[in-house]
Amino acid sequence: MEIIKLHYPLDDKLKFNDKTVIAMGFFDGFHRGHQAVFQRAKDEAVKLGATFAVLTYDHHPALVYKKMSAHEKRYITLLDHKMALFDAFGVQKVFLVNYSHAFQSQQPKEFITNFLERFNAVAVVAGFDHTYGDKRTATMANLPTFVNGAFKVITVPPIEIDQKKVSSTRIRIGLDSGDVKQVNRLLGRPFQTKGVIVHGEERGRLLGYPTANVEHSEYQWLPKIGIYVVTVEIADRKYLGMASIGRNVTFSDGHPMTVEINLLDFNQNIYGEIVRVNWLSYIRDEIKFETPEQLINQLDEDNQTTRKYMNDHPNTLN
Known part of the structure; x- marks a missing residue:
């Protein structure tokens, strides 16, 4: 072209x-x-x-x-x-x-x-x-x-x-409300963003849920704050994950917004990789927990929800 x-x-x-x-x-x-x-x-x-x-x-x-x-x-x-x-x-x-x-x-x-x-x-x-x-x-x-x-x-x-009518405006409204399933219907494909994997505060690792921190362009429209089922494309392979768009409010009220993704059954060093994130399904809002233990329990539930999505959509990684 x-x-x-x-x-x-x-x-x-x-x-x-x-x-x-x-x-x-x-x-x-x-x-x-x-x-x-x-x-x-x-x-x-x-x-x-x-x-x-x-x-x-x-x-x-x-x-x-x-x-x-x-x-x-x-x-x-x-x-x-x-x-x-x-x-x-x-x-x-x-x-x-x-x-x-x-x-x-x-x-x-x-x-x-x-x-x-x-x-x-x-x-x-x-x-x-x-x-x-x-x-x-x-x-x-x-x-x-x-x-x-x-x-x-x-x-x-x-x-x-x-x-x-299918329109860009309708898609933006869907992203702002977290309705990525509807957004994907309007697009005819998964909503996709691109970013680079950078170092974060590594709290997820201490909780047993290490995350890949994805730094996006400031001009990229993202879904609203919350937890999502995603796939991440790294070097032409897809991996299942649960993504958090939020401010880590359990640990700080003044934390900047980040995109962090726990890749299920994954253990590779991918710092510096440019990845594509496919946003598939909204799980829940961001929650401020009183203790790290409460957060871990919720992450366990999110993990099960993500795996259930995969079971219900067996072609997710194709």
Whole structure:
């Protein structure tokens, strides 16, 4: 997959000769709705003998038009993960645009001339609610009028689960409530994060439950504080674990938030490893215990809950 980074205004010499079918959108999460857009574009590219391409952005478009909190600035899928998902889907070319005020301020016909026609589009595909400029006018409903027959415009209707539209917003709400099972239904795969194993305070080892401390990017959206069933991918192998997102409140009221994972039946030194964590099921909230013994008893229960999940889902490590 070729990734072409672009900044508006584009160099006049920048030309693309191969005809393309372009899927347009930001695609944070790359959920089932996004996958429907990609599948439609991929099918059209095969039909027309064109390159399957994606026009997407390097950061949240909302950064341009509103002040965002630190939490809102996070992503369901960081850029490198999103590009890997695109590649696995069969995308051949990505036009990765720096989303700036100048880019957003283009009139629809300018956007078509500056980008879509320059990319030699024979068809463009996007979700029904996609916009490419001013939200009042730069809509998919209006795009055929602006295009005026220069290429085909395909609008993909929403995908619904439980009579509600699948959306990135719905996934963020699910993560904030800890409902990772629902999040995974919306994604069509386990919610996954990536981080590096670093040294922690090693309290888990003293309790009989040693943990791998996973340091994540500050821009990674994580599930809410609590205990979860996870699998951890290390060097292309999966291991079952129970993960804690929390502040170790049993030992300190002022502890920073950490992600710590006890890998079941595992005894290897993995400091420095970059791992991928698949979040599978919510177990419980973080609890402040009066004694370490109470915490150990709860960890024993969590261990049994995690093993039961594995028994109920025998393909978890495949």
